Each structure stands twice: as structure tokens, then as C-alpha cells.
Amino acid sequence: MDATFRAISDPSRRAILDLLAEGERSVSDLLGFFTFSQPALSQHLKVLRDAGLVLSKPVGRQRQYALNAEGLRSVADWVRAYERFWTEKLDGLGAVLDREAAKEREIKP
Amino acid sequence: MDATFRAISDPSRRAILDLLAEGERSVSDLLGFFTFSQPALSQHLKVLRDAGLVLSKPVGRQRQYALNAEGLRSVADWVRAYERFWTEKLDGLGAVLDREAAKEREIKP
DNA sequence: TTGACGTATAAGACGTGGCTTATATGGTGG
DNA sequence: CCACCATATAAGCCACGTCTTATACGTCAA
Numbered sequence: 001m002d003a004t005f006r007a008i009s010d011p012s013r014r015a016i017l018d019l020l021a022e023g024e025r026s027v028s029d030l031l032g033f034f035t036f037s038q039p040a041l042s043q044h045l046k047v048l049r050d051a052g053l054v055l056s057k058p059v060g061r062q063r064q065y066a067l068n069a070e071g072l073r074s075v076a077d078w079v080r081a082y083e084r085f086w087t088e089k090l091d092g093l094g095a096v097l098d099r100e101a102a103k104e105r106e107i108k109p
Numbered sequence: 110m111d112a113t114f115r116a117i118s119d120p121s122r123r124a125i126l127d128l129l130a131e132g133e134r135s136v137s138d139l140l141g142f143f144t145f146s147q148p149a150l151s152q153h154l155k156v157l158r159d160a161g162l163v164l165s166k167p168v169g170r171q172r173q174y175a176l177n178a179e180g181l182r183s184v185a186d187w188v189r190a191y192e193r194f195w196t197e198k199l200d201g202l203g204a205v206l207d208r209e210a211a212k213e214r215e216i217k218p
Numbered sequence: 219t220t221g222a223c224g225t226a227t228a229a230g231a232c233g234t235g236g237c238t239t240a241t242a243t244g245g246t247g248g
Numbered sequence: 249c250c251a252c253c254a255t256a257t258a259a260g261c262c263a264c265g266t267c268t269t270a271t272a273c274g275t276c277a278a
Binding site for chain 4: 026027028038039041042043045046060061062063
């Protein structure tokens with residue numbers, strides 16, 4: 001989960017995911033959308049691979065990348081806990097909330 | 110939007126938001142949940158303030174912090190574009206997708 | 219008024235992230 | 249076979265992020 005949030009913190013990596021949401025692409029294809037260098041792109045792709053957000057496979061001397069949207073469930077699940085605030089009036093800001101959102105008292109990083 | 114994604118990339122900051130989702134808290138109250146120093150917490154809170162994810166107000170010599178969940182809409186909106194993949198079979202990975210997700214061809218970081 | 223409290227800010231240390239150029243490695247086609 | 253292509257990896261640089269200790273500043277209570 002941490003790896004996922006870190007992966008999507010970068011705007012270029014979010015853009016890569018957006019592109020792959022339209023369909024598989026090769027590295028050189030993806031490179032056409034950015035101005036940074038090819039190795040920079042490879043590094044971004046590695047972060048996304050390691051976070052489980054993309055899948056890659058060799059196709060000849062190219063490499064195809066595909067989105068693994070399952071990896072984004074943890075993000076959606078986390079942010080879903082905040083949706084209730086958007087449907088209620090914001091004067092509930094100080095209100096004591098549903099126990100579903102209860103967390104452990106001690107958070108150890 | 111970038112500031113928001115960067116703010117939530119850190120697990121401690123996500124934990125702060127989770128705590129504030131239950132209700133307003135003072136800085137010293139929040140500090141009780143973490144092992145890092147008070148100035149570290151102040152820095153995290155500043156990141157969250159600057160990203161518009163929390164609101165603060167002085168209450169005597171204390172400072173109350175409250176969640177501003179509106180700031181998380183951009184995250185939810187972004188990840189919502191990926192929900193369609195979870196309801197479909199993953200054999201659609203290579204499929205050409207809805208034009209709603211279309212982006213500009215050139216992405217300038 | 220003064221000392222204590224609560225918290226923001228300053229400054230420093232150091233690890234990390236994101237970029238670069240260079241190079242290694244595997245695949246292709248003439 | 250060899251030159252070219254595509255991309256991953258290596259190594260370096262430097263800005264930034266996150267921590268720390270020290271201190272400044274505003275508020276409170278005796």
C-alpha cells in the first residue's frame with residue numbers, strides 16, 4: 001500500500017497509468033509522450049512494476065506494458081472512507097464519526 | 110492536485126488524516142499517536158495545510174486541526190477512472206477503452 | 219509579571235527521488 | 249554475422265523530503 005501511494009505521488013507516473021488505461025503500450029511509444037530521457041522512463045516504469053501497478057512482457061525486442069488496475073484498489077478503498085464527508089454538510093467537521101474509521105491508538109511508522 | 114498526491118504519499122500523513130476523520134484534534138493530541146518529534150509533526154501538518162487537506166485554528170494556546178475532505182476529491186476522481194477495470198474481467202487488459210479517459214498526446218512535466 | 223505550556227520556525231544532517239550520460243544486454247533483419 | 253534497435257541498468261549529480269535539536273513566539277495561569 002505504501003509503495004502504491006508513493007508510486008502515484010509523481011505526476012509523470014500518474015500520466016503513464018492514464019496512458020496505459022487506454023491500452024497496452026511499448027516503452028518507446030510511452031516515451032513519445034514525455035520530454036525526459038528514456039532511462040528516466042525506465043526508472044518510472046520500474047517503480048510502477050515494483051508497486052504492482054503495471055505488468056510488462058517482452059514482444060521481440062520491444063517491451064509491452066499493461067496496466068494492473070487491481071493495484072489501485074488500496075487507494076480507492078482508502079479514499080472511500082472520506083466520501084461520506086462530501087455528501088454531508090461540512091458543518092459536521094467536528095462531529096464524532098462512524099466507528100468503522102476507528103484506528104489503533106498508537107501508530108508506529 | 111500534485112500537492113495532494115504528494116501529501117498522501119507519506120504513511121504518517123495518511124494516518125493523521127485518518128485520525129482527523131474521527132474529529133478535530135490538537136497538535137499535542139495528534140502527537141500522542143506518533144513516535145517522531147513535535148517539530149516533525151508540525152512539518153507534516155504544514156504539508157497537509159498547504160495541500161488544503163486540513164484546516165487549523167488557534168484555541169487558546171493550543172491549535173485545533175480539522176480534516177478538509179474536499180481536498181481528497183481529486184484523488185477519488187482520479188482513481189474512479191480505474192474502477193471499471195475491477196468490475197470487468199482482466200482479459201480486457203489490452204482492450205481499447207472509453208474515450209473519456211483520453212489524454213493529450215504530449216505530456217509536459 | 220513571570221514561568222510554564224503549546225506549537226511554529228530555523229537550521230543542520232542525511233537519505234531518497236528523479237534526472238542525466240554511459241553502457242550493457244537481448245532481439246531483429248539484411 | 250554484424251550493425252542497428254529497444255530498453256534495462258549503472259553511476260553520478262543535486263534538489264528535495266524527513267528527521268533531529270534549538271529556539272522563537274503566542275497564550276495561560278499563578
